[in-house]
Amino acid sequence: MPNSKYAAYEPVKPYFDLVRGALGDLVDGAHFFDIVSDDVVYEVLYDFPGWPRIIRGRADLMARFAGYADNIRIEAADRLIAHKTDDGRVVVIEYEVHGTILATRVKYNNRFASIIRIEDRKIAHWRDYMDSLAAWNALMAPAR
Template identity: 75%
Template sequence: MPNPRYAAYEPADPYFNLVHGALGGLVDGDHFFDILADDVIYEVRYDVPGWPRVIQGRSGLMAAFRGYVDNIALQSADKLIAHKTDDGRVVVIEYEVHGTILATAVKYDNRFCSIVKIEDRKITHWRDYMDSLAAWNALTAQAR
């Protein structure tokens, strides 16, 4: 049964489920937010208005994702490729997400590569790369 604490984040479930599937055997927790260390550092290597380059702590990341799900609803996440290194302490995941920009109903399709560091069965550091042009095009497109 889904945790009601995370019900507001349901529009990002395809992403959360993909990550959990990629890392599930290496981390403890049932939901994306449960597999994060309290002091996780989530770093993005791109600029998107309203999204910080570095987010510190699980609560900070939850706040940032609240803004995400208020603006984008994902329908799916796929094309997962996982590269495990350092006995599973570092995992590189490549994947795609597909959704809709809520304000405009414009389709959102993007590709990501994330480098995930795991300690004591929790994610302690996340470095994210994405197709910035795809995000820009979707976020600045006119309403349909």
């Protein structure tokens, strides 16, 4: 990925790889942003500083993730559990991410559950839940 059009997102590659693997042949495209529809709605049901509750469109999602990649390096994404429903049109994934807050070098470990709706072999809607306390603790911890 470093030499690709998605090189700026290298710090979050494990997350993108986990999602791409979870969706398998239900979607078309190699990279996370290839499998997201142009008019995707990416919704988070938690408050995270600098991150809006609703992001509309692939371009805005890419811009937001570029900022995320400037602040957090994800070293691993694992413990994937995927639940495919509605003939594969809805996929619920549970997973963990592990990384480092770049500004402070504090370790970041979090758990997520995401509900993904697929239309025309692309992610049309994403609803995300996370362990807000884990994020808060990582962001508020003193620098190392």
